[in-house]
Amino acid sequence: MERLKNKIVFITGASSGIGKSTAIEFAKNGANLIITARRIERINELADFIRKEYAVKVLPFQLDVRNYKLVKNVISNLPSEWQNIDILVNNAGMGRGLNKLYEDDVNGWEEMIDTNIKGLLYVSREIIPLMVKNQNGHVINIGSIAGHEAYGGGAVYCATKHSVTAITRSMRIELLDKGIRVSTIDPGMVETEFSLVRFYGDSEKAKNVYKGLTPLSADDIAEAVIFCATRPKHANINEMIIMPSQQANAFINFRKG
Numbered sequence: 001m002e003r004l005k006n007k008i009v010f011i012t013g014a015s016s017g018i019g020k021s022t023a024i025e026f027a028k029n030g031a032n033l034i035i036t037a038r039r040i041e042r043i044n045e046l047a048d049f050i051r052k053e054y055a056v057k058v059l060p061f062q063l064d065v066r067n068y069k070l071v072k073n074v075i076s077n078l079p080s081e082w083q084n085i086d087i088l089v090n091n092a093g094m095g096r097g098l099n100k101l102y103e104d105d106v107n108g109w110e111e112m113i114d115t116n117i118k119g120l121l122y123v124s125r126e127i128i129p130l131m132v133k134n135q136n137g138h139v140i141n142i143g144s145i146a147g148h149e150a151y152g153g154g155a156v157y158c159a160t161k162h163s164v165t166a167i168t169r170s171m172r173i174e175l176l177d178k179g180i181r182v183s184t185i186d187p188g189m190v191e192t193e194f195s196l197v198r199f200y201g202d203s204e205k206a207k208n209v210y211k212g213l214t215p216l217s218a219d220d221i222a223e224a225v226i227f228c229a230t231r232p233k234h235a236n237i238n239e240m241i242i243m244p245s246q247q248a249n250a251f252i253n254f255r256k257g
């Protein structure tokens with residue numbers, strides 16, 4: 001897609017799942033990428049793969065979005081040719097546990113709030129001024145169906161994703177006259193490492209989440225991101241909710257077998 005050729009795209013959480021697929025999809029379309037996550041070996045591997053396969057430029061960084069000092073440092077020290085960021089994909093995120101609030105481990109809450117809300121805010125705080133300076137840009141947040149509905153066992157995760165919905169809507173108002181578009185893509189069930197992380201590495205529990213249905217793939221969401229990013233300048237996708245066909249809402253699924 002010509003519209004993405006030579007654009008600069010900054011992606012958080014590109015070491016796995018939706019972030020990784022999104023990076024590859026942008027590269028296929030000729031965009032240059034700044035890819036980040038905590039697991040730097042995976043990020044470096046992805047950078048090598050993308051450079052070889054798609055002949056675009058890639059700048060890999062280790063970045064923990066929960067660390068504001070680090071976020072500020074990485075973004076303010078970007079080489080000048082990488083500072084004109086066209087698209088920011090705020091994708092880094094995670095869930096922890098599926099327990100009732102009154103029985104839950106508060107450490108998981110801190111992780112979700114620090115990553116899904118504060119991390120997204122920190123990265124946006126540092127990148128949006130570069131876009132404002134250029135009067136050009138597109139922020140694409142990865143929210144969730146949990147940003148529109150609440151389910152038992154998900155009080156804090158749902159609260160963080162409702163926050164993403166609210167932040168996205170506020171950003172859109174603030175950036176309306178700055179030539180910067182703001183979108184959110186809100187998936188239902190996507191089979192990635194998300195459930196493995198949510199259940200602290202318990203692969204049996206993670207597998208059961210998708211039992212009897214065909215979940216979305218990370219590529220399905222990457223395609224939606226590309227669709228959003230390639231609308232003509234006068235059009236914006238505000239919010240896109242995308243679900244597996246066998247999922248009606250955050251808690252009603254049709255499982256076979």
Ligand SMILES: NC(=O)c1ccc[n+]([C@@H]2O[C@H](COP(=O)([O-])OP(=O)(O)OC[C@H]3O[C@@H](n4cnc5c(N)ncnc54)[C@H](OP(=O)(O)O)[C@@H]3O)[C@@H](O)[C@H]2O)c1
Nearest residue numbers: 013015016017018037038039064065092093190192193194
């Ligand atoms: N899978 C689903 O069903 C689903 C549904 C709706 C929304 N989402 C959202 O989609 C986004 C991507 O999740 P996914 O499904 O692709 O899961 P995933 O495969 O577990 O990927 C999560 C990514 O976020 C990164 N990340 C986590 N904590 C981070 C931190 N503190 N700093 C920087 N990066 C961090 C991880 O990288 P490192 O561990 O290397 O840092 C990883 O690259 C999340 O925002 C999630 O809430 C997922």
